[in-house]
Amino acid sequence: MNKFEQERIEKVNKLKECGLDPYGSKYENTKSLCNIVEEYTDEKEGTTVRVAGRIMTMRPHGKTAFLDIRDRTGKIQAYIKKDKVGEQKFDIFKLLDLGDIIGVDGELFKTRTGEVTVYATDFTVLSKAILPPPEKWHGLKDVELRYRQRYVDLFSNEKSMNTFLNRIKIIKWIREHLDNSGFLEVETPMMQPIPGGATAKPFITKHNTYDMDLYLRIAPELYLKRLLVGGMERVYEMNRNFRNEGVSTKHNPEFTMIEIYQAYSDYEGMMTLTESMIAGIAEKLYGCYKIPYGDLTLDLTPPWTRKKYCDLLKEYAGLDMADKNAVLEKAAELKISTDGKENDEIVNDIFEEVVEKELKMPTFVIDYPKSLCPLTKACDDNPDFAQRFELYMASMELANAYTELNEPLEQADRFRKQAGDGELGGKVDEDFLHSLKYGMPPAGGLGIGIDRLVMLLTNTVSIRDVILFPLLRQ
């Protein structure tokens, strides 16, 4: 315990000696601070208000003081004067510190310099802080502390609070958009006996009573498609996925994903949905379709560019992916390993190396090589390609969608081939295959990385800045 704490604990004790509870109780504050300030007019001078919040700055002047009090919506200035609150109360005021949470009763007025202020008639200590807040001007800068002690980051860095408030809005608008389009929000298992729907490494856990290994889900896909079989027709789930892999500015081991399935639609339908939903949210957030991201200005005005995977390869790598020798040459040129890889896998490595970084403006990359898409229906006009798109923006993969493969025997074949690779621990979700045999309607399916979407829409470079409590070492 340092001297700051000790000094403040002494003040806590003094408040108790004065018969006050330094940790308050229910306090009926009338309005948010932002509303009070915005709605103030000269006629409102003298109106009584009751406000509550954290003391952010203090400017004492002997027998008076100005305090800035902040709540979630904004801040307001309070003016405390010895003559107004009385001598006893003014002595109590002297025990207040930056960071304390207080309530203030008073009358509204405008100061000489035009700031809306509460002229305190009384105040209440609601929570006495025994640690000092960070520096008032610079806030909390240390990124490690900002992540580990997000609570301090939130109350001391307005920008951080705003990012998370925007995240909350974005998620709310996505739900609104889908709910208004007849989609049902569902919840499927986070703990799965066989992790499916993607090929990431899972976290393993164990159920004691059943003596059963379980995996934290890497994707909800196979369960959501069971619901299509069940007849729910339009479903979505927005929640956490868990992947036991590296951490980077674009990857957190637990991350939020939305998966959306629409019966009788296809990947074209999913493109339209993606476009209208994301552009709509950008418009609500910024008032226009052009949004800043780093050095870029992303133009989200629909419709967005759609380009075929193989055409992009030609455009940026000068490569015809059917020409296997050319593919090997290109791989060698880029120092991409080709050991034990199929042609399509090498092609995809080249794509990721060469093309992805060029995709800055919103671009739907469509029609992926079928071998890379075990859950996707083949293109009608070419059986080597699948009806899949990935959405790229600012060189970042943001969404992934298919026309879902609903042919049970074909799906079984593709799973068994993949299980042969050992990618899913050799396990095939037989019940999912069983469900398809009852008939799944043709459907479009879409997954959007919510954290990355929030990054793009809030102009944030690191995923850790849009996740309240990102994973850090102990």
Add this chain to the structure above:
RNA sequence: GCACCCUUAGCUCAGCCGGUAGAGCAACUGACUCUUAAUCAGUAGGUCGAAGGUUCGAUCCCUUCAGGGUGCACCA
């Protein structure tokens, strides 16, 4: 997992060629009844991330470790 960089007061940061630590804010004492990064005077505050090594002497050079950042790898 690999490479590079960072870690100094509660917070934000200085610290030269290796000579043993500085500022602002915050705190404490005092002055001040419309300030707003309030002002003025004074006081206190440090295991320089940790452990070892080199040296007469290490915040500074070397090694190891911990945590963090960035890039790479991993990641349909």
